[in-house]
Amino acid sequence: MTAWEPTSGDSWGGRPVARCIADARARQRVVVTGKVVDALRSRWRGFAAQVYAIDDGTGRLSLVFGGVRSIPGMVEGVQCTVEGTALADERGIVLWNPFYRFEV
16 A cells, blocks of 8 residues: 555545544545444445444444455554545445555
């Protein structure tokens, strides 16, 4: 993976950036740091996917990575920063193939 720095501004594409899960809404850019609390192989909207849940203390959101069996290093308890545009489904707020960075 190449070096990536999360969006630091207050807006992205003219829309506000949510900095905590509790503030995240569908079609909004989300940049949050939290711990991975769950990992499972699943199907999402008909596609095979690896799904992770991340918790930042204000709530949980799902990270959906389509077409992969796992993300190396993405295990329960690891702290990471993720960025993507939020979608809403039966799981709540979802980031589909987000940018991610492990925090040490």
